[in-house]
Amino acid sequence: MSILIQQDRCNGCGLCARSCPYQALEMLDKKATWLEDRCTLCGACLESCKVGALSGEIPTREAPDFREYRGVWVFVERQGSGFHRSAFELLGCARGLADFLGEDVSSIMLGADSDDKGFNELISRGADQCIAVNHPALGQYRTCSYTHALTHLVLKHRPSILLIPATTIGRDLAPRLARRLKLGLTADCTRLAIDPQERVLLQTRPAFGGNIMATIVTRYSRPQTATVRPGVMKPLDIDSTRKGVIVFEDVNLPDSVDVTKILECVMNIESATNLSEAGIIVAGGRPICSEQGMSVLKEFAEAIGAEVACTRVVVEEGFMSTDRQVGQTGQTVRPEIYFACGISGAVQHRAGMDGSRYIVAINRDPDAPIFEIADVAVVADIYQILPILTRTIKDYKGLSITC
Amino acid sequence: MKLVVLIKQIPNTSNVRIDPKTGNLVREGVTSIMNPEDRHALEAALSIKDHFNAVVDVISMGPPQAIEVICEGLAMGADKGILLTDRAFAGADTWATSTALGNAIRKNGPFDLILAGRQAIDGDTAQIGPQIAEFLGIPQITCVSALELSDGKVVANRIIENGCERIETPLPALVTCLASLNEPRYPTVGRILDSVLESTPIEIWNAADIGVKAQEVGLAGSLTQVLKTFTPKGGRETQYLEGTPSDIASGIVQFFVDRQVRLGE
Ligand SMILES: Cc1cc2nc3c(=O)[nH]c(=O)nc-3n(C[C@H](O)[C@H](O)[C@H](O)COP(=O)(O)OP(=O)(O)OC[C@H]3O[C@@H](n4cnc5c(N)ncnc54)[C@H](O)[C@@H]3O)c2cc1C
C-alpha cells in the first residue's frame, strides 16, 4: 500500500503533483517525491503520469468470510423486576429471522441478580438460549460497564445478528459497543428481514423525521447490529411448552472500567416525560383546556396505552407541563400513531410531529390545517368522539388476540 | 478550560431529495440550517465560558458550504472553527463520520469537554456522540437536560424512559444535549460581521490534515451501506371517516387493525 516513483523515468512534468488533492506529491529537484504522511491512498494520481514513472497499489475492500458467525441475539432491557416491552417484541422479531436462517435465538441479559422466573418468560416468548451475566456492577445500566460485558460475550460467542432496543439505554449502549467492536450499526429500525439470496439482514429505518425510509445492509462486519424502535415489532404469544437453555457467564469487570457514578435516579416524575420514545401519543389542543377536557383526553390515552401531549396553548393555559409540549419550541416526536385532538395544526406544532408514522386528526373545523397531514381525518367534536373511542378500544382489547 | 462543540449543517427538513444513483441526500440547492440540538450544545458551552475561563472550538464535517454553520457558531460566541471538508469524507456512515471527527478532535489538542447534539434531524441516528466518546476513550453522558461543571467533574441530568438520572463523571468527557437544556442566544450583529472577515479563526482540514487514509473515511470507510431509499408513501393520503360517533370509533380501530399496528399495551 504505497505510491512508487521511478526516479529514472520521471521527467519532472509535475502533472502528478497537480493531480493530488493533498499535496502528498511534491516536485523536488525536478523529480516527483512522495510524502507518505500526507498521502491518503486515494488513487487520484495513478492515471496522471504520462511516462509510466508512477505506480501504486490502492487497497480494495472485500467482504470477509463470516460463516462462523451464527445466531440471532437480542439484548433484553430490564424494567424493575420484569422486562421492558421491547424485550418480547425483539424476541418475536428475532425468532422469525432465526427460523429463516436456521439459527438459534439467544436473549442476553445483564444484571446483578437475574433469576429463573425471568428466563422462563424469555423462553416462552421465543428464546432458545438465555445468556446472563450477574455482576454487582451491572445492577444499574452504565455505559462502559455494559459495553465491557457485552463486548466480552460477543467476542466469545460470535453471533451473526445483534438486536438492541432503540430505547434511551439501547441508543446509548449500541453505538459505544459498535465503535469498540468495529461494527456497522443501523439506528432505530422499523423493519428487519433476511435477503434470501445474500442471506444478509435488511435493516429498514426512517430518517429525516420519517420523510425518507432507508434499507441498510452491513457487509463488512459481524454481528450485523441494529437498534429497533420499540412498539413496532410484534411479540409472540406466550408458549410455555417452548424449551430453552440458560447459560450464566462470568465477566471480569474491574471498577476502573466505568468511571461514571449515578448519583440519583428519579422515576416517573412529570418533568421527565420521554415523549420521544412513546409508541402512541394522544395530544390535545385548546379545547381540552378544562378539567373535563383533561380527563376525557387522559382516559382515552390510558385505554390505548399512550402518552399525553399538547400544543403550546395548553401549556400556556397551565393544563400540562412544558415537557409535554410538542413542536418547534417543544419536543419532536415520531410515534407510530399521533392523535391530534382539537389541534389546529400550526406549522410550529407540525414541526414536532409530522414525522409520526400515522396521524389521526379530530377537529370540528373542516378547514383546519392539521387535516393536510392526517392519515385519518375526523371532522367532529372531540367530546362526541373521544369517550366513544375510549369505550371501543376497551371493548376491542377485550376481544383482541394478536394485534 | 477547552470545550469542543460538534455542529452539523442539515438541510431544512421540508424539502429533502434523494440521489437515485447513490441513495445519498442531495444537498445542493437546498437551504441549510444548524442542527437544532447542536445550537443548544453550543449554548451550553458558551454559558460555561461566561462563568469560567474557557475557550470554545466548533467543529463541523460537511461540504464547503458547511462553513456557514461555523460562521454562525463564531457569531454566537465560539472562539475558533474547524471545517472538515473533503470529497473523501462524502457518503460516510456513522462509523466513518466518527473516525473523521474523532481524528480531528485529537489533532486539535487536549480538551476538557465535548458537547454534541443528541441527534441530527436528518440522519437521525444519535450514534455520533457515543461513537466519538469511544474513539477517544472518554466517558459519555447522553440525553442531557442539565449540566454543571466543577473541580474536574461534570454532573448532568440524563433523561431516560419514565425518569431522570443524575450522573457524575470526571473530565475529559462527552455529553449529548437535548433542547430542554437551555435557550440558545442569538448571534450579535458585530460578531456576525466579524465571522466573515478574512482574519476569522477558521481552519479547513482535509483527510491528509487529520492523518486518515481515504479508505478509512467516507463511503469507502463505511461499514453499513444504504441499499435503497424510498419515500414511505407519496405524502399522506387522507382518509375521511364519517357517520355516527361509534361508526367513526370503529373506523379508527379498523384502520390500525388493517395495518397491523398495535393499540394498547
Ligand atoms: C415562535 C413560535 C413558536 C411556537 N412553538 C410552538 C410549539 O412548539 N408547539 C405548539 O404547539 N405551538 C407552538 N407555537 C404556537 C402555534 O403557533 C399555535 O398557536 C398553537 O400550536 C395552536 O395551538 P392549538 O392548536 O391548541 O390552538 P388553536 O390554534 O386555537 O386551535 C384549536 C383547534 O381546536 C378546534 N376545536 C375547538 N373546539 C373543538 C372541539 N370541541 N372539538 C374539535 N375541535 C375543536 C378548532 O377548530 C381549532 O382548530 C409557537 C408559536 C410561535 C410564534
Ligand SMILES: Cc1cc2nc3c(=O)[nH]c(=O)nc-3n(C[C@H](O)[C@H](O)[C@H](O)COP(=O)(O)OP(=O)(O)OC[C@H]3O[C@@H](n4cnc5c(N)ncnc54)[C@H](O)[C@@H]3O)c2cc1C
Ligand atoms: C437515510 C439515511 C439513513 C442513514 N442511516 C444510518 C444508519 O442507520 N447507520 C449509520 O451508521 N449511518 C447512517 N446514515 C449515515 C449518517 O447519517 C451519517 O453518518 C451522518 O454523517 C451522521 O449521522 P447522524 O446525522 O445520524 O448524526 P447523529 O448521530 O444523529 O448526530 C448527533 C450529533 O453528532 C454531531 N454530528 C453529527 N454529524 C456531524 C458532522 N458531520 N459534523 C459535526 N458534528 C456532527 C452533532 O452534534 C449532532 O447533533 C444514514 C444516512 C441517511 C441519509
